[in-house]
Amino acid sequence: MVKAVAVITISDTCFKDNSKDTSGPALADYVRELFPEANLHTIIIPDEKEIIERELKYFCETNLDLVLTTGGTGLTPRDVTPEATKAIIQREVPGITTAITLASLKKTPMAQLSRAVAGVREKTLIINFPGSKKAVTECFEVVKPILPHAISLIHNEVVEVSYIHNSMQFNHTCKHSSNVDISKVALRPRESPFPMVEMSEAWKMVDDVMSEWTERLEIVTIEEGLGRVVAQTLHAKEPMPPFPASVKDGYACLSIDGAGVRRVRTAVTAGDAPTAPLCAGECARVNTGAALPAGADCVVQVEDTRLVSASEDGQTELEVEILKAPEPQQDVRNVGFDIPMGTVLVDKGQVLDSAKIGILAGAGYQNVTVRVPPKVALLSTGNELQEPSEVKLKPAHIRDSNRTMLRMLLKEHGYDSIDCGIARDSPPEIVAGIAAALKLADVLVCTGGVSMGEKDLLKPVLLKDFNATLHFGRVRMKPGKPCTFATCEFEGKKKYIFALPGNPVSAYVCALVFVVRALRRAQCARAAWPRLRLRLAHGAQLDARPEYARATLELHADRDMPYATMLGSQCSSRLLSACGANILLELPAATPSLQRLPAGAIVPALVTGRLDIYS
Numbered sequence: 001m002v003k004a005v006a007v008i009t010i011s012d013t014c015f016k017d018n019s020k021d022t023s024g025p026a027l028a029d030y031v032r033e034l035f036p037e038a039n040l041h042t043i044i045i046p047d048e049k050e051i052i053e054r055e056l057k058y059f060c061e062t063n064l065d066l067v068l069t070t071g072g073t074g075l076t077p078r079d080v081t082p083e084a085t086k087a088i089i090q091r092e093v094p095g096i097t098t099a100i101t102l103a104s105l106k107k108t109p110m111a112q113l114s115r116a117v118a119g120v121r122e123k124t125l126i127i128n129f130p131g132s133k134k135a136v137t138e139c140f141e142v143v144k145p146i147l148p149h150a151i152s153l154i155h156n157e158v159v160e161v162s163y164i165h166n167s168m169q170f171n172h173t174c175k176h177s178s179n180v181d182i183s184k185v186a187l188r189p190r191e192s193p194f195p196m197v198e199m200s201e202a203w204k205m206v207d208d209v210m211s212e213w214t215e216r217l218e219i220v221t222i223e224e225g226l227g228r229v230v231a232q233t234l235h236a237k238e239p240m241p242p243f244p245a246s247v248k249d250g251y252a253c254l255s256i257d258g259a260g261v262r263r264v265r266t267a268v269t270a271g272d273a274p275t276a277p278l279c280a281g282e283c284a285r286v287n288t289g290a291a292l293p294a295g296a297d298c299v300v301q302v303e304d305t306r307l308v309s310a311s312e313d314g315q316t317e318l319e320v321e322i323l324k325a326p327e328p329q330q331d332v333r334n335v336g337f338d339i340p341m342g343t344v345l346v347d348k349g350q351v352l353d354s355a356k357i358g359i360l361a362g363a364g365y366q367n368v369t370v371r372v373p374p375k376v377a378l379l380s381t382g383n384e385l386q387e388p389s390e391v392k393l394k395p396a397h398i399r400d401s402n403r404t405m406l407r408m409l410l411k412e413h414g415y416d417s418i419d420c421g422i423a424r425d426s427p428p429e430i431v432a433g434i435a436a437a438l439k440l441a442d443v444l445v446c447t448g449g450v451s452m453g454e455k456d457l458l459k460p461v462l463l464k465d466f467n468a469t470l471h472f473g474r475v476r477m478k479p480g481k482p483c484t485f486a487t488c489e490f491e492g493k494k495k496y497i498f499a500l501p502g503n504p505v506s507a508y509v510c511a512l513v514f515v516v517r518a519l520r521r522a523q524c525a526r527a528a529w530p531r532l533r534l535r536l537a538h539g540a541q542l543d544a545r546p547e548y549a550r551a552t553l554e555l556h557a558d559r560d561m562p563y564a565t566m567l568g569s570q571c572s573s574r575l576l577s578a579c580g581a582n583i584l585l586e587l588p589a590a591t592p593s594l595q596r597l598p599a600g601a602i603v604p605a606l607v608t609g610r611l612d613i614y615s
């Protein structure tokens with residue numbers, strides 16, 4: 001799918017006077033028609049090689065699919081588009097320009113003078129077009145049939161894109177082999193060889209490893225930017241309001257006139273152009289948001305005035321009395337009152353919310369550069385698992401709930417994921433499942449098979465077949481003890497693997513405290529969940545491990561602090577305990593002297609859900 005295209009008009013003349021650009025808008029229209037779903041960026045730049053190179057590179061770095069330039073391909077000394085394009089492309093596609101030239105020669109011998117270039121940088125196809133509307137129309141017709149296919153080829157996405165967002169079944173019963181020997185079950189270790197790390201150490205490892213992630217950027221419309229992490233600081237290019245505006249419905253006056261009778265010279269409603277300056281003794285009827293006439297320095301609200309005289313038909317106010325002497329600047333929003341020019345509207349690393357997007361809209365920004373989060377793949381493991389869509393359960397089988405739950409959990413927190421199906425509990429199938437997932441994603445989140453049973457194969461497969469580094473293989477937490485975090489090189493790229501325990505609640509808690517944190521960390525956004533202190537609504541039995549109890553937070557007007565109510569039995573197989581949870585209580589580990597916390601005890605909690613949604 002073609003997601004984003006740029007049309008760049010390259011012309012000194014059009015740069016000075018945008019209204020002279022006819023080929024850019026024409027090209028933009030053709031693009032809209034061919035790729036109606038795509039985000040379209042249009043800019044006009046001068047015939048400066050450095051600027052052209054910089055803009056082309058910027059669009060390639062932000063993963064645009066296609067960049068079409070118009071202008072600067074001829075023979076005058078200022079025509080440098082082909083040189084700039086050649087300087088930044090990595091592979092030339094001369095067939096495209098040959099086809100354009102051959103077609104154009106049939107219309108005009110002048111086509112011989114075009115020096116246009118076409119080529120690819122990273123995943124972006126760039127094509128130079130001449131600078132006239134007519135030429136652009138003819139040339140676009142030539143390339144139109146090949147564009148979608150060329151872009152798919154560049155992305156090598158014949159299969160890839162169709163995987164994304166789709167629940168899809170992988171056949172993991174392929175020829176992969178494994179170095180893991182499962183024949184000698186009697187000789188398996190009776191103690192886990194993996195040291196049990198504390199939560200604080202595990203978080204540090206996740207943070208350290210994920211901060212190596214190299215930033216990837218893309219340009220999206222401001223609306224698509226909701227929930228995304230901004231990669232570029234955006235400033236106000238104009239003050240807001242851009243003119244002195246009235247805060248009230250009333251009369252714009254000169255404050256030095258004080259109280260008394262004024263001639264109502266004119267009326268200005270919001271959107272009206274300012275009138276001639278007011279003179280002493282005059283006022284103008286104004287509405288909230290209207291531009292103040294020159295000379296006026298204050299507004300008196302209608303409530304503080306009295307009508308003195310009006311036209312006979314009642315349609316025109318002639319004189320009003322200002323009852324209270326106004327102060328200078330009273331009820332006036334001066335230029336830049338809300339947003340002075342140059343103000344930082346959104347800063348690098350901030351997450352876009354509705355208000356920030358509203359501000360960007362008001363400031364004339366249509367697009368924003370955001371960080372691309374790592375791609376995540378989900379894989380379930382287990383011989384007992386059936387697809388959620390299967391109506392009848394086989395003996396000793398259950399439906400896979402982890403994949404769906406994790407997909408939704410990630411979506412709730414702003415991340416897409418690729419569904420890589422179920423791998424059976426055999427080394428070659430797990431190898432095949434992991435390999436298929438790592439081909440598609442940067443981060444693999446799999447569940448099951450990380451504990452002590454002879455079918456718990458994830459850790460040995462990661463170590464022996466993927467040569468992975470296991471940063472941790474056990475964490476002192478409940479639920480989630482065997483949670484595993486590993487990295488490996490796969491097809492020349494570093495991959496990040498969270499092998500979560502199969503128990504549904506363990507997978508849920510570990511996804512919240514490790515996976516979401518890692519994805520945020522990779523984008524240099526705030527990674528840790530906010531922590532609150534609150535009171536237990538009831539007593540709580542403590543475990544030998546620190547426990548993340550699923551609970552709801554309640555605010556009571558008559559109580560000093562928020563209260564937490566745990567959601568029933570906290571057994572790690574009982575996903576009902578997470579239904580409607582908006583906090584994870586951090587219950588401390590039991591000590592010989594403290595086995596239970598009484599009702600009213602103060603405990604910390606991670607706020608992992610929306611506080612306005614209760615169970």
Ligand SMILES: Nc1nc2c(c(=O)[nH]1)N[C@H]1C(S)=C(S)[C@@H](COP(=O)(O)OP(=O)(O)OC[C@H]3O[C@@H](n4cnc5c(N)ncnc54)[C@H](O)[C@@H]3O)O[C@H]1N2
Binds near residue numbers: 381398399448449
């Ligand atoms: N001898 C020991 N046994 C266990 C230990 C231990 O320390 N020593 N740890 C326990 C803890 S704690 C946990 S947590 C689990 C972790 O289990 P695994 O990660 O090995 O996962 P499985 O054995 O594959 O499955 C466990 C459980 O979860 C169900 N499951 C698995 N996948 C799914 C899914 N996709 N959807 C729904 N339910 C799933 C599975 O059927 C099992 O009931 O190990 C303890 N054992």
Ligand code: MOO
Binds near residue numbers: 477481482506573
């Ligand atoms: O750690 Mo396990 O997740 O207690 O059930």
Ligand SMILES: [Mg+2]
Binds near residue numbers: 451
């Ligand atoms: Mg197991």
